[in-house]
Amino acid sequence: MTRKTARQCASWLLPSLIAINLALTAGCASKTTRYSASNRGSSCYAKALPSSGEGGLAWGDTLSMARKKSLDNCMRYAGRSGGTPDTCQVVLAQCRH
Template identity: 60%
Template sequence: MAACLVITFTMTAGCTRNAHSTQGAKCFAKALPSSGEGGLAFGQTLAMASKKSLDSCVRYASRSGGTPRTCQVVLAKCKG
């Protein structure tokens, strides 16, 4: 359920961002709280993507009535 919310919210949030913001990003990270919505982010480095996903997780968990202090990166990868 939480994963579906993350994907849905990320797709919605992606529409409001500049299309070039994730273009060429080599890494991505997903952070989830124990309850509430999490965050997915892209960046040129693993550290950048992880930080951005944690920041998003805290923001979205707070807005969804979740537990922002429990956010942690659950997936982080770089391509090629």
């Protein structure tokens, strides 16, 4: 009797899990996300590179914020990659129009 019960459970368990998964996926796929103007991303970016090692790219609301973030990232990544963090310089900085 135990074998019969186990088979009955196995026969409906997998289809039930698949149906629940599809229902949850369909429910999430129909939701739309609305962003306010402030959440659409920053309009300025900057890239800083050291003389050796990895550099850093960063976005910011203002050009000065992007430059500062990219320098901070450059120093962090150059230090991790065995480069020279003290030589980081901003090589590109722009704002989208």
